[in-house]
Amino acid sequence: MKYPITLDALEVLDAIDQKGSFAAAANALFRVPSAISYTVQKLEQDLDVVLFRKEGRRAMLTPAGKVLLEQGREILQATERLAITTKKAHSGWEPVFNIAIDSILDFEFIYPLIAQFYELLPDIEINIYEEVLGGTQEALSSNRADLVIGVSAEYTLSNGISYQKIQEIEWIFAVAPEHELTKVALPLSQQLIEQYRFIVVRDSSKQQAPQSHRLFSKRPVLRVPSLAEKIHAQCLGLGVGFLPAHRIENLLARGRLIALPVENLIPTEALHIAWKTSNQGNVLRWFIEQLAPHDF
Numbered sequence: 554m555k556y557p558i559t560l561d562a563l564e565v566l567d568a569i570d571q572k573g574s575f576a577a578a579a580n581a582l583f584r585v586p587s588a589i590s591y592t593v594q595k596l597e598q599d600l601d602v603v604l605f606r607k608e609g610r611r612a613m614l615t616p617a618g619k620v621l622l623e624q625g626r627e628i629l630q631a632t633e634r635l636a637i638t639t640k641k642a643h644s645g646w647e648p649v650f651n652i653a654i655d656s657i658l659d660f661e662f663i664y665p666l667i668a669q670f671y672e673l674l675p676d677i678e679i680n681i682y683e684e685v686l687g688g689t690q691e692a693l694s695s696n697r698a699d700l701v702i703g704v705s706a707e708y709t710l711s712n713g714i715s716y717q718k719i720q721e722i723e724w725i726f727a728v729a730p731e732h733e734l735t736k737v738a739l740p741l742s743q744q745l746i747e748q749y750r751f752i753v754v755r756d757s758s759k760q761q762a763p764q765s766h767r768l769f770s771k772r773p774v775l776r777v778p779s780l781a782e783k784i785h786a787q788c789l790g791l792g793v794g795f796l797p798a799h800r801i802e803n804l805l806a807r808g809r810l811i812a813l814p815v816e817n818l819i820p821t822e823a824l825h826i827a828w829k830t831s832n833q834g835n836v837l838r839w840f841i842e843q844l845a846p847h848d849f
Contacts, residue, residue, distance in 0.1 A: 557599030655703025688757030
């Protein structure tokens with residue numbers, strides 16, 4: 554199919570509108586005025602519309618011309634961005650980069666890094682999204698993400714994925730201050746806490762069976778979409794569960810949650826960033842270097 558609206562025609566319309574006349578546009582585009590006139594006349598003929606009207610010496614857009622140029626400028630800008638990203642890809646910089654962050658981490662750490670990256674390369678598209686439990690590892694293996702942050706898998710050097718440890722997580726059993734478990738003898742036994750409703754974060758896996766960690770309840774659980782919602786639900790007394798210490802320090806200090814010791818303490822858990830070894834992109838290298846000494 555042949556389209557009457559070409560990039561060249563849009564550039565001509567843009568130049569006429571900015572310069573105010575066909576002659577000035579011709580001068581700006583290093584063309585003869587007749588070539589500018591022909592382009593406009595051909596476009597008007599093909600579309601069966603009038604794009605410009607004369608007001609004195611100025612060429613003014615008609616309502617149809619304004620609509621065409623307004624959306625046409627978006628096309629010109631998108632074309633410019635496409636050319637830039639193509640050059641970036643040729644030089645080893647990925648035009649689009651996807652980061653999956655496990656719900657266990659607060660996202661605040663990533664935004665200063667994004668701002669720092671944009672100072673260097675503002676034309677790279679970056680997508681950030683949240684994953685939970687097995688979904689974090691799956692995001693990498695299924696190519697939903699180029700880099701995952703917060704995956705708890707141990708090192709597995711044989712599957713083409715590299716891991717780099719970033720943090721140790723301490724797990725705390727926490728309840729709302731009015732919860733009846735605050736009134737029993739400590740430490741809590743597993744047999745006791747399994748009588749209460751646990752709140753769990755829903756696994757975001759799409760291609761594998763969902764996982765649940767640190768779940769001892771014999772009662773139906775309350776499933777929520779993220780760790781932030783799990784924390785909120787536990788503050789409201791809707792259930793109990795283990796929470797990462799770094800995410801609830803302020804709530805413990807303010808008395809919104811109460812930490813209770815349990816028998817057979819949950820061990821600390823190592824979190825990693827992970828990426829496919831086959832990915833040699835420069836954006837990936839940059840984020841790995843920045844995250845290595847980063848405080849989460």
